[in-house]
Amino acid sequence: MGEKYFPLDRAALEKIARQYPTPFYIYDEKAIIENVRRIKVAFSIFPSYMNHFAVKALPNPYILKLLAAEGFGADCSSYPELLLAEMAGMNGEKIMFTSNETPASEYIAACRMGAVINLDDFSHIEFLEKTAGLTQLISLRYNPGPLKEGNAIIGKPEEAKYGFTREQIINGYSLLREKGVKRFALHTMVASNELSVPYHIETARMLFELASEVNKKTGIRFEFINLGGGMGIPYRLDEIAIDYRVLADGIQKAYNEILIPAGLAPVNIHTEWGRVVTGPYGWLVTCAIHKKEIYRNYIALDACMADLMRPALYGAYHHITIPGKETASLTEIYDIVGSLCENNDKFAVQRSLPKIDVASENMTASRETEDFTADFVVIHDAGAHGRAMGFNYNGKLRCGELLLRKDGSVAQIRRPETTDDYFATLDITGLPNFN
């Protein structure tokens, strides 16, 4: 059984919560950077390696800036994500624009920034040519269809809306070359949160074989092959993290067996991992505000699925710990819930936990007197696809984000939402006269 890491004890958490009331996300700068360095070391066996961090996983420019300083680029799929990457100092070919069903305006913006355009469909070759114009370097996204098994989150490739078929991709490269494109890349993204190393090695092998086939049929060579995202993280205690070295070694073996004999080496290896980069190093820190005992026992938090919707959306497991009660025995069975008017607003269902205390008086008062009688409830592995997926349904305001700096200080890198934010898209000046 693994253990779940959390960098703060209860006393440290109280100190932070006095300045930044719960709920909040907190990310661990040191742990993220150490993780990035482990990835870079493992993949340094390739002629060149680049991870384009999937901005959608944690779209905060402060985090992106840390990653940029480590040499990572960005994987963007919308105009605001391009702007975030730019804010963090990522530019040009450090940015991979992997969009789908893309509007012309976004291709134009991505091309203006010099991003690598990763086309999702054969028809987009002409669409790009007519709108933004074809760029020097173009990547195509492959959908292997029935040739590759999918997984739970992303589904079967043949039912997925993304990418070119095998026949289309070969024709696509030929067409691009006829149109004067000089530099080429190949991409796929077939899984999400997949913990199997052989699965990811198999994906690389599939792409390397495709690259050789395209080369044989069209003569083109690839500047880089992008293995996509989808690396899993161990959300559950009995799951095992991916060993980057074993993964990189397996990919290198396929590289040596396929790309070198085909005369295609050197080829740069790129990835666009999000979850595995920041996921385990972010937590949603909440406070238990109510206890309810009906047919089941419920603990209600000051956060809800608007802050973290993976459990509601996919039935995803997120480990929960209670600071100060790390070694307490798991005597209770609770549903850990939020305040949204949807019964799937549950962070955990029938979870064994230590006895959780809620505030005796009302929480605001107890916070003002700095008297924390209630337990903090920490939701783990929320550093990717966490706050970013949130929404405002039911008038819920999303919480802010903190960064635990390397020196132990805490910086607010996004404030919590306010009602002004909620109303920002409404112009109510016309309301009195509106009939």
Ligand SMILES: *Cc1c(COP(=O)(O)O)cnc(C)c1O
């Ligand atoms: C979501 C996504 C990623 C990142 O996925 P992770 O599971 O966070 O690694 C990468 N590429 C594309 C195209 C995506 O849609």
